[in-house]
Amino acid sequence: MGLATIVARHLSAGGDRPALESGGRTWSYADLDRVTADRAAQLRAAAPEGRVVLAGEHTAEALIWALAVMRAGLIYTPVNANQPGERLREALELAEPALVLCCTDAIAAVLRKEDVAVLTPGELPAGQPGDWPVHEIAYSVFTSGSSGLPKLVNVGHRGIENLCQAQTRAFGIEQGTRVLQFSSLSFDASIAEILVTLYAGGTLVVPAWDGGSWVNAVGTHLSEQGCDVITLPPSVYARLDDDARQGIRTVVFAGEALSEVEYRAAERHSRVLNAYGPTEGTVCFSVAEMTRFTTTVGKPIDGYTPRAFDGTGYHASGRGELVLVGPGVALGYEGREDAVFTLVDGEPAYHTGDEAEVRDGEVFYLGRIDDQIKRLGHRISLTDLEGRLSRLLDSRVAMVLDGASLVLAHTCADFTEAELRTRLREVLPAWEVPDVLVRLDSLPVTESGKADREAVRELARATPAAPDATGPDPEFVRGIVTRLLGEEIDPATSVFDAGASSFTLVQIQVELAARYGEDEVQEAFDQLNYDFTIEGFLAALGGAEPQASPAHEVFAKTSADLAGLNLAPIPSTATEGAITVTGAGGFIGGHVLDRLLGAGREITVVTRSRPERLVERHLARFGRAREDFSGVRFLGYDELSAQDGWGAVVHCGFEVNHVLPLERHLANSVATTRALVRAAQSARRFVFLSAASVGAEFVRFTAEALAAVGDPYSQAKFVAEAYVEQLACPSDLLRVGLVYGHTAADEAFLDEDVFSWLLRLSKRHGVLPRLSGLVPVCDVRDVVTAALTAADATTTEGEKTVLVHRTYDLAALREELGVDDVVEPAQWLTTVTEGGADSRILAALRLWLTEDGWAHPVPAPGRQIISELRQRIGE
Known part of the structure; x- marks a missing residue:
């Protein structure tokens, strides 16, 4: 079945079911059937045959025009409208379209200079329905090229229905499934998002977008409304925060190699699939459902052979x-x-340039065999980019990747560095703009006469900051931030306000340290x-006075807020034994809930997660049956006013992140x-699980006391304690040490635990850092007992307790790990950094090691907490 037939048939069969939602508006299948048929007729009137280039992004209107082009039987060819004008004009020269349809006047104004029909939707002529011939090319997508110009991949019709059938099954899409349409229309992933959803009878959802950061818009939508796929x-x-991640039922990773870090983060909230497919293969070649991390990209979908x-x-x-190998391989x-296009056993075949291992029909991705890299989700070839920049600069150039930085070495003397950076940003998309520029009289070469790329890397590392007498190079810093965020931000805007996570901040630090020095950047x-x-x-690196x-x-803001709370006591109307x-x-918190289930108590769970997802994860984690949750009530934080009988409250919900401001x-x-x-x-009692890192002594909440608390996470716990103490009901503060006792089903929680990573890395490298104090630890089972005992207490006054079951000194840790060598923290960090440790974990460890350790020994040799932890994390 051809592309036009698939679109028409499935739109006409959907009736009044919702097909597309965006910005509060909903289009039914019947609506889209009618609208796309009319628009297809208009397109055929404007371009009786050939190719239609569509320039539009991230709106329902652009998506509907995409469907209209497909339905018209013309060659659907989307382009990224946000590229520099010069790159767009290169694309049009290659495509030779019969029509360029621009979804906005601004894009049309850029492209009207070309000798091609450029129209906006309002300029299209009227058309008449007809039985139009269908071109053998169903759609075309631009990808990187080897001649300095983009390549245009032409894809036929034979693999499209296989794609729709396979992803419908693999992704679990059915009538009513809400699929978020994330991908740019210029990526072939968008074709699968659109066609597969409509083929299965689902609902496409395009988040509301104001033209700013698309990723931020998607994150906001996920946090507020979630999605099924x-x-x-x-x-x-x-780059998504935890609220956004919790809104996803099924996440399909594609476009880049999936790392274990992203997999483990995703599997906490969602069903995880890993899909693979180059543009040259009708979007998708294989899909794997991930229940543990491996490098698999799954087995091929129907119609393909590896x-x-x-x-x-x-x-x-x-x-x-x-x-x-298979009919879904592109036409060329x-x-x-x-x-790269050939025949194998008489079937179309495509050489991917990816190294893989095939075992029993399953494909395990190993990496690239050539010089292609991925940046910001785009595949680029360093050779391609060299060819284009060599012509642009009329000089020899060499491109290398040094860590995460893209380096351009060149022999051009016609521009200053600032002028060259400006020129590059004008002609290149953001993902191709180099981070580091190295001006040379001649490029280093190997004995064979080829560019010596390792020598270029060494020269780049030795290149001092840009020749700016006032200090570090603002353009270099801006370039790193722009690339990691995917957008430019105002120099005064916090990266967190622009949607960054704490891990993004660590990546920024690592890349800046490679240029300006680790100690200088850390300071x-x-x-x-x-x-x-x-x-x-820039100010801090240039020697400005430290920020206060x-x-x-x-403290001032919190104190003013606390003074205005006026929390008067309200008698509880809850059932005896009720608990929130x-x-x-x-x-x-999961262990607290599990202890309560089946105890005959009235339970309310306050959560920012989707209740059904929380239940699914709890069932898998603790081996519970669904009926154990019968009678459990769930509330969102925006629904707290609906709770009229609180009973006791055990508050465990607090993000553990030591590198957030x-x-x-x-x-x-x-x-x-x-x-x-x-x-x-109206709570009968309120128990708050705070952190021992706030301090061993419960002191009054003052500005000085807050400043004396070590890290921002612990300071935040101290502030939260101040709010809890405003309650008129008895409130218990339970400051706990590092909590362990993880079961096999709890292992994912150790992936971002700082101390467990210190143990892993110390054992792996045979060396421990010298600690300034003791390590206070607790067993989760006893923490749960303490929290629930406090919740059921009948005293009229709350208790303040520090809960530490055992402390470990350096000698005890050496014995536990079988490690003799002990070095200073800075040397230890250097050792594990050179050993390839995850930089995001290292940032938290760097901070953790600068804090004073626990000062009050708790000897409890019978408690083997670290021994159990070491067995759980293994090597």
């Missing part, structure tokens, strides 16, 4: 270049022949008080604590 590159998923090419032949198993590149980051703005960093700690300002729990999706904790975990406290005035 979304397809994302792992690097984009990494082959491993080792230079001598095409093998059904083994290691080599992955070759796709527009205007050129290429040896600048320390001055920024765990936040980052471009102008703040936010503690005094936070927060943080039930977390490590401790205090202000971010205030806006998240402290804000939810405040909301809970305000709503729970």
Whole structure:
């Protein structure tokens, strides 16, 4: 079945079911059937045959025009309308379209200079329905090229229905399934998002977008409304906050290799699939459902066969270049022949350039065999980029990737560095703009006369900051931030306000350290008080006075807010034994909830997760039956006013993140604590699980006391305690040490636990860092007992307790790990960094090691907490 027939048939069969939603408006299948038929007629009147280039992004209107082009039987060819004008004009020169349809006047104004019909929707002529011939090319998508120009992949009709059938089954899409349409229309992933959803009778959802950050718009939508299925590159998923991630039922990773970090983050909230498919293969070649992390990209979908090419032949198993074989392989590149397209056993085949291992029909991705890389979700070839820049600069150039930085070495003397950076941003899309420029009299070469890329890397590392007498290079810093965020931000804007996570901040720090020095950048980051703005960093690196700690300002604002709370006691109307729990999706909160289930108590769970997802995860984690949750009530934080009988409250919900700025904790975990406290005035008792890192002594909440608390996370706990103490009912503060006792089903919670990573890395490298104090630890089972005992207490006054079951000194840790060598923290960090440890974990460890350890020994040799932890994390 051809593309036009698939679109028409499935739109006409959907009736009044919702097909498309965006910005509060809904189109039924019947609506889209009627609208796309009319628009297809208009397109045929404007372009009786050939190719239609569509320039539009991230709107329902652009998506409907995309469907109209497909339905018209013309060659659907989307382009990224946000590219520089010069790149767009290169694309049009290659495509030779019969019509360019621009969804906005601004795009049309850029492209009207070309000798081609450029129209906006309002300029299309009227048309008449007809039985139009269908071109053998169903759609075309631009991808990187080897001649300095983009390549245009022409895809036929034969693999499209296989794609729809396979992804419908694999993704679990059915009538009513809500699929978020994330991908740019210029990516072939958008074709699958659109066609598969409508083929299955689902609902496409396009988030409301104001033209700013698309990723931020998607994150906001996910936090507020969630989705059933979304397809994302792992690097984009990494930029979503936890609220957004919890809104996803099924996440399909595609476009980049999936790392274990992203997999483990995703599997906590969602069903995880890993899909693979180059543009040259009708979007998708294979899909894997991930229940544990491996490098698998699954088995091929219907109609495809994998082959491993080792230079001598095409093998059904083994290691080599992955070759796709089957009718879904593209027809080829527009205007050129290429040896990557061939025949194997009489079927169309495509050499991917990816190294893989094929075992029993399953494909395991190993990496690229050439010089292609992925940046911001786009595949680019360094050779392609070299060719284009060589012509642009009229000089020899070499492109290398050094860590995460893209380096351009060149011999051009016609521009200053600032002029060259400006020129590059004008002609290149953001994902191709180099981070580092190295001007040379001549390029270093190997004995064979080729560019010596390793020498270029060394020269780049030795290149001093840009020749700016006033200090560091603002353009270099801006370039790193722009690439990692995927958008430009105002130099005074916090990266967190622009949608960054704490992991993004670590990536920024690592890349800046490679240019300006690790110690210098660390000192600048320390001055920024765990936040980052471009102008703040530049000032700190340039020797500006350190910023004042936010503690005094936070104390002043918090004190004023506390004074206005006026929390009067309200008699509880709850059933005897009723209890409310927060943080039930977390490590401790999950154990608290599980202890309560089946005890005959009236349970309310306050959560920011979708209740059905929380239940599914709890069933899998604790082996419970669904009926154990019968009678459990779920409330969102925006529904707290609906709770009229609180009983006792056990508040465990607090994000554990030691590298977030205090202000971010205030806006998240402290804000939810405040909301809970305000709503729970009728609670019989309120128990808050705080942190021992706040301090061993319970002192009055003052600006000085807040500033004396070590890290922002612990400061946030101290602020939250101040809110809890405003309650008129008895309130218990339980400060707990590092909590362990993880079961096999709890292992995912250890992936971001700082201390467990210190143990892993110390054992792996045979060396421990010298600690300044003791390590206080607790067993989760005893923490749960203490929390529920406090909740059921009948005293009229609340208790303040520090709960530490055992402390470990350096000698005890050496014995536990079998490690003799002990070095200073800085040397230890250098050792594990060079050993390839995850930089995001290292940032938290760097911070953790600068804090003073616990000062009060608790000897309990019978408690083997670290021994159990070590066995759980293994090597």
